[in-house]
């Protein structure tokens with residue numbers, strides 16, 4: 001198994017500064033890595049992988065870098081394959097964890113009640129009302145198929161009552177406005193669940209909940225770490241084993257699962273992500289993470 005990082009656009013032989021610590025940890029663990037140009041990939045420039053050797057025997061490669069849209073991931077996947085490198089997740093597997101509606105049926109009983117609507121900047125307002133009606137006057141949160149505007153909690157994320165159409169519409173419109181060109185596929189509506197509080201974010205003041213990120217590789221946990229850099233993590237380690245069964249059902253070799261503790265003590269999945277593009281939390285043990293990857297059979 002090899003690792004693929006983005007290069008530094010100003011010094012293409014070096015890993016991008018944002019991933020330098022990971023590149024060093026990978027090397028220390030005995031994993032070799034290669035570099036490519038993220039910018040060239042986005043520009044559909046065929047020179048994106050210019051520095052990569054052509055392999056005679058196919059090898060598995062794990063990308064560690066920024067999020068890609070599924071089309072971009074597919075392009076990277078195919079370009080790598082032409083050189084003998086096979087990304088750990090197929091384009092379908094990538095999309096499965098990247099877009100919440102794709103994997104919802106698998107995590108349904110472990111995550112807040114969710115529904116969604118495909119849309120662009122022009123919101124089909126009648127369809128939105130139809131969805132809001134399903135939540136009666138319950139509080140809900142919104143995001144797109146990938147990301148939220150959680151730091152704009154009151155403005156563009158949290159809707160205190162789905163029954164208050166006017167306020168709900170205002171939050172939805174602000175969310176769409178903030179996402180702008182980056183809107184992923186549509187809007188996801190989720191029942192708001194009371195999670196255990198660990199404080200508020202120092203900059204945005206959003207409420208922080210007791211949440212952990214778990215990385216799974218072939219159904220085995222490879223790393224777990226507090227999701228937030230700040231806040232007071234009081235409770236003991238998260239119940240990783242409780243989520244192994246569902247992690248094995250997710251159609252992906254390498255994924256992340258964010259789990260949070262409810263006020264009633266039960267743990268729930270907040271979201272899944274592709275393990276290649278999910279950030280390692282600030283407090284994760286980077287060296288241990290790469291040591292576990294290095295020990296895995298390709």
Ligand SMILES: Nc1ncnc2c1ncn2[C@@H]1O[C@H](COP(=O)(O)OP(=O)(O)O)[C@@H](O)[C@H]1O
Pocket residue numbers: 112141143146147148149150190191192193194195207208209211258270271
């Ligand atoms: N259904 C929910 N009920 C209550 N809080 C939630 C819910 N979903 C998410 N949150 C809180 O909002 C934060 C952001 O939500 P998340 O779905 O992870 O968005 P993003 O993809 O932008 O990180 C989570 O870390 C959690 O603290």
Ligand SMILES: [Mg+2]
Pocket residue numbers: 258270271
């Ligand atoms: Mg999140």
